[in-house]
Amino acid sequence: MTADTANAPRQPHEGHDIPGDSGVWFFIIADMCAFAVFFLVFMAGRAQAPQVYETSRTMLDLRFGLANTLILLTSGAFMAQAAREAQKAQWQRARLMMIATLVTGLPFGVSKAMEWQAKLAHGVGLTTNEFFTYYFIFTGVHFLHFVIGIVVLLVLIGMAEKPGVAEDKRLRWIESGGAYWHMVDLLWIVLFAMLYLMRAA
Amino acid sequence: MMTVTQETTIPDTRYWRFCAWMGPLFVAVFYVCWGLLGHNFPPFPPETPAAEVAGWFRENANGVRLGMVIAMTFAPAYGVWGYALAKVLERSMGVGSDNLIVQLARLGAAWTTITILVPTSFWLTAAFRPETLPDWMIEMLYDMAWLLIDLAYAVTSVQLFALGIGFLADKRSKPLIPKWLAWYGIWVGFMFVLECVMPYFRNGAFARSGILNFWIEFIIWMAWVPVLTIYAIKATGRIERGE
Numbered sequence: 545m546t547a548d549t550a551n552a553p554r555q556p557h558e559g560h561d562i563p564g565d566s567g568v569w570f571f572i573i574a575d576m577c578a579f580a581v582f583f584l585v586f587m588a589g590r591a592q593a594p595q596v597y598e599t600s601r602t603m604l605d606l607r608f609g610l611a612n613t614l615i616l617l618t619s620g621a622f623m624a625q626a627a628r629e630a631q632k633a634q635w636q637r638a639r640l641m642m643i644a645t646l647v648t649g650l651p652f653g654v655s656k657a658m659e660w661q662a663k664l665a666h667g668v669g670l671t672t673n674e675f676f677t678y679y680f681i682f683t684g685v686h687f688l689h690f691v692i693g694i695v696v697l698l699v700l701i702g703m704a705e706k707p708g709v710a711e712d713k714r715l716r717w718i719e720s721g722g723a724y725w726h727m728v729d730l731l732w733i734v735l736f737a738m739l740y741l742m743r744a745a
Numbered sequence: 746m747m748t749v750t751q752e753t754t755i756p757d758t759r760y761w762r763f764c765a766w767m768g769p770l771f772v773a774v775f776y777v778c779w780g781l782l783g784h785n786f787p788p789f790p791p792e793t794p795a796a797e798v799a800g801w802f803r804e805n806a807n808g809v810r811l812g813m814v815i816a817m818t819f820a821p822a823y824g825v826w827g828y829a830l831a832k833v834l835e836r837s838m839g840v841g842s843d844n845l846i847v848q849l850a851r852l853g854a855a856w857t858t859i860t861i862l863v864p865t866s867f868w869l870t871a872a873f874r875p876e877t878l879p880d881w882m883i884e885m886l887y888d889m890a891w892l893l894i895d896l897a898y899a900v901t902s903v904q905l906f907a908l909g910i911g912f913l914a915d916k917r918s919k920p921l922i923p924k925w926l927a928w929y930g931i932w933v934g935f936m937f938v939l940e941c942v943m944p945y946f947r948n949g950a951f952a953r954s955g956i957l958n959f960w961i962e963f964i965i966w967m968a969w970v971p972v973l974t975i976y977a978i979k980a981t982g983r984i985e986r987g988e
Contacts, residue, residue, distance in 0.1 A: 568928065575935075578936060581956070581961065585950045585956060589949075677949070
């Protein structure tokens with residue numbers, strides 16, 4: 545992209561009018577389908593034993609759930625801004641926004657570790673009951689997605705201003721990374737509502 | 746540093762299609778022989794009493810023997826398929842056969858063959874002389890085989906990730922293997938991580954017979970093989986035309 549076209553609206557990639565890489569979107573949709581199955585399994589289990597689920601739900605610390613939601617929403621807002629800057633070919637600003645995404649997102653890992661630690665310290669673990677099985681596994685799988693997201697962010701921060709990387713490639717991968725980061729964000733919001741907020745009985 | 750770019754010569758593709766068809770053949774044979782004859786599709790849930798599992802093995806010993814012998818005979822078909830895909834991968838990436846990603850794709854397929862052969866021999870052992878084995882021992886062999894075949898997931902993930910990453914490196918405007926399929930393989934590799942919690946559960950979605958750790962995990966892998974084969978065979982035609 546030349547200086548003249550730097551502020552022009554971005555062109556669709558590969559003939560598709562979707563941000564980022566179409567293959568990454570396939571991955572995201574497949575992953576969200578897997579989480580949809582997780583949610584259905586959870587709801588089916590909850591319908592069988594509403595009292596166990598409700599008692600267990602009240603044992604979760606809402607403050608951690610809320611803090612994690614705010615952390616990821618803030619981080620997601622910076623990522624959205626990074627993608628907008630990349631679309632305007634403002635690579636330095638895009639890089640700074642991604643650093644802000646990383647810095648504001650990292651506390652999610654700390655908060656999650658503290659929450660799990662508190663649960664384990666109280667003798668609540670993976671096999672305590674069905675609710676906590678789902679709680680640890682779903683939040684654990686989500687955490688794995690978060691870690692992958694952090695690695696992706698580090699790669700994108702390294703790539704954002706690299707002269708050797710073509711600008712359309714930079715934009716495609718920043719948008720793809722952004723879409724992935726928003727998926728992490730979105731999945732957490734659903735997990736938060738399902739595990740912490742929804743009354744079962 | 747020397748980098749190999751897009752190959753321009755037409756390779757000898759004589760056996761590529763034959764070897765590629767070994768993948769769907771493996772899936773079909775494995776489903777019938779290991780899955781249906783061996784009572785593994787779906788498996789006995791872990792909470793099934795040992796006497797029930799042992800009783801079934803005693804009654805159906807000949808069927809299990811036949812199933813496992815054929816499953817073991819056809820296990821290398823998975824490796825043969827993996828090698829055929831690695832040839833397509835070389836052309837897709839425009840690299841030689843000594844490329845690290847190509848080698849990992851081959852290695853993952855070859856290792857997967859071993860992780861199919863070994864547990865299959867445990868099920869066969871349970872059916873070899875079930876009349877003299879105590880119930881708990883047959884149950885143990887059945888459990889041991891399932892723990893190995895499920896927890897060896899990472900070996901197959903090596904193949905899934907290598908093929909996925911390699912196919913994504915295709916510089917063609919229309920890649921030999923579509924991007925969505927490359928990403929699908931990577932996603933399957935990640936999904937396999939759920940098997941890590943399988944040893945903790947004797948019932949429910951994460952048990953070896955559960956909706957997530959059996960039905961979804963096995964079906965997404967078994968579907969990947971024939972779909973990728975069809976695209977690999979199409980890609981072979983394109984490679985022969987010098988695309």
